[in-house]
Amino acid sequence: MSDRIEYDVTLVGAGPANMALAYRLVQLTDRPIRIAVLEKAKEIGGHLLSGAVSNPRVIEKLFPMWKSDGFPHKGICSESYVSILGPRRWENVPSLLTPPYFKKEGYAILNISDMCAYIAAKITAEAAQKDGVVVDFYPGFPAQRIVFDGDRVAGVKVDDTGDENADTLYSKVTVFGDKGFVSRDLIAKYNLRKNPQVWSVGVKEVWETPQSHEGKVWHTMGYPMAPGHLGGGFVYGQTNNQLVIGMVMGLDFVNPNLRPPQILQDLKKHPFIQEMLRGAKLVKYGASVLPEGGFYSLPEKFAVDGAMLVGDALGTLDVKRFSGVDKAMESGYQAAETIWEAHKKEDFSASGLASYQARIMNGWVGKELSDSRYFRKAFNDHPKLLDIFIPRLAAAVDSGKSVVYAGIQAGMADPFGSLGLLSARKKIENPSDIGPAVYKEDRTHIGKDYADNRKISEGYAENTIYTTADVVFYAHTHYGEENRHIEEFDAAVCKECIATFDASKKDTPCVGDCTAEVHQTLEKDGTRIHAMALENCVQCTTCEIVCPRTNIRVRAALRGYGPDFSGM
Template identity: 50%
Template structure:
């Protein structure tokens, strides 16, 4: 049997891979060239494992689809109102535009369901090649790439099935492009020693709600309640069409708190009177969770390409935390990669010498400029932890008691030099106008503290209990499904887990895999009078949070096989 081979393989059917595939097809049609492309997506459908906010600058969409306003491109709305809110436990304060960071102004931006966008892009890609017999595009949903195939230092393809017959299981490409969120790209980064600085991850938890009132076109971002334990993060509410809203929280995984309980942070967010005003008569439609790469410029790999392989989109981690801009950059990375790949196809040269031009071209353009301008953005909060841990809680407490002016005064009086110093340092680093050289931080897992002491936080009163869900209940809305016998999370050593449990439980804390899980996958059971780690794998939403926060690096999440996992359609 002849081996299965394409010109270009894409691993992960997300926004960056499909943008690259569309661009390649456009170039091949322009040049009347032959081209053979395959896209492998682990979800049962394209878009079923895709989750994002999502509010995006339309520039990349306009570039790839100039007629996007009339060609059926799925848009939930155009941002007509935008603001940043500071939340206490009881009150909400709209931060005036002249104080609010300019990058948070989203007027004119597209409000999207990235899941729906990806589904549409896959469908339209198939339509695009119907009249071009020399261009073949094969879309393989339900087929995860589970292993990279190497020939020495060259990437030759990926393993996509497990029948035991290499000719059936393996797929080869002249160039293999990885747009996944770490499932395989992490192995490439490790093998070729591409890590510049560990990625700094956050986890996003999100629900879609049907509401009584119409909030379409409105975009809110929040700081303050319920994230007042010193962890980095905030909330968002985006008004969608058809009387729906997207509501979510983004929480940094470099927290000292080993038991963040992200789904419950989202439930606490929903308890706030300001949020209750939107959802109290509504109903939840969907739930999901996904990792967010926040490290920015200094967490990018040293190289974006190797012989026969490229990294794009989330595999690179090119989200710009300043303004939370990721979709446009992922699309641009895909289109830029496609330009280089097409040159390689024309020259029949897929060596790193050609493919490495991708990094240069991407970083010399607007993507590189914006990432460089924001190179200290995440580091600013990493180095000024008192902002979220000390000063913000005092400000919002004052907001609840007497108003924002009193809150600001309380924070200042508590530590005048500290508040002024932190404010100045934060502003300088966030602006990117100073140069302090390369930054340093460790893997997120290193910051978890077994002896962490949780701070007491007040809870809003008077919320509608029917709008609040336990994690076990809300996971129902992620529509997870796995085939019998699935074992997609590796636990390398049961003894290491037992030691970790003993360490954290001795201080009265949960182990991070349990405390930070977004779907109640990880639990502690008693077996033979001993505490052991147990996994409800059928709950898993494939977010990889447990892998990131495991203090002992003892867990690995693998891509779900045969279309298993959550269904994020519409999220």
């Protein structure tokens, strides 16, 4: 057997949280330390995708000169709007009525793919300046599963040669910054998450437009979301005449066939966006899921013996503020401070790492998450908000009313509902304690019958729209023929599920919610079976989240296979 492969610290996933962690840890250390970074993409950043308009508060801490020293931001937000959309009209909410947390002026417009590739290069350069400080990046090698030593996390499995030492990366501490591919096993083993995570899915396109919209940021509600469905659009003007268009939608919704890429196409059909896309060229498409449970989906412990959770694995995203990247980076920053203390004391036990949780919860991440803690609950407790109020608001805007008038009209139409609205608003804006929010798993919200009666914008240009079949082309996915990264546990269970949804003339959720046309049903020997075109997959994990029978597991693809989100 070969020698054991050992590092002091292993980072699972080279996302914003772990990149902030590694950079901060290399800054802090004055003694030898060895860090390994595992990343499933072929190159650092290759599988990273986010909106993103982000408060640059952590970037400022790590890179004080970020605005001018080559840090790859895509512009600074100069105008930020919240917009109400009907299929024909687009109205921005007046600034005075816009809640402060929706105002993004001065924030950095980022693509985290380029950002993390940049930080990785900075980490390597910084480490080279310090004796005995080693940071080894392993793109193309995801953590496949967790290796335990009793109740302690000893490391992760990284290869399949059959030689245990060659296949395992051992570490004093393993930090999970993935979107659940492996961290869910840690959370399950220690039963850390008493309230399930609430997920939404985001789809995004990058365009090159003839005119620059640099610095302009729109967050939209109303069209093209269906009544009752929490979600919205984002349109960001970036440097180099790039325009980002995206949709984020909750996966805790009754419709089994959301068709996220189609909803994004519908947003693009809006005349306001059509105008910006005249003569424009589509560069890329991508999709990713977002953990939206926030405060009440946080694990009971953020660290166990030999392991920590950061970023989306931890669930620090704050959906009320659209604040994911900054909080993920702060979790990495605080994890670095904790690991540095633990490294000095040579104590990576749960108690040696325990201060991490207090650092997060007593700092601004914990404070803001606490402030946002009833955001999701407000929508769950007051379904009229999404079922009636927002659709009415959007309809009034669409008929030519101002946002203020439309708001009053929508509110007055149902005076009793308005009281609920005020209560919902209080939960969102200024919560007083009403006990913990309780979530149900997203899949339990999905029904079998749902009529999609959305009105779609008319008069759009064909060349701005494409069918789902082209998604793979624009996501630049590549897989080898031996790839098998999505597991279906029991084919019979899939057959039952298909029969159930067939009876309602619906696709199964895995088919209907897929962001890249991976899942499909085929006729074989007289029954319909579940099949997958794995070579299309952008590794968003939506299918696993929505599978009504928990019959699917998405694993990180090996060998660097998957989409190419560089520039996303």
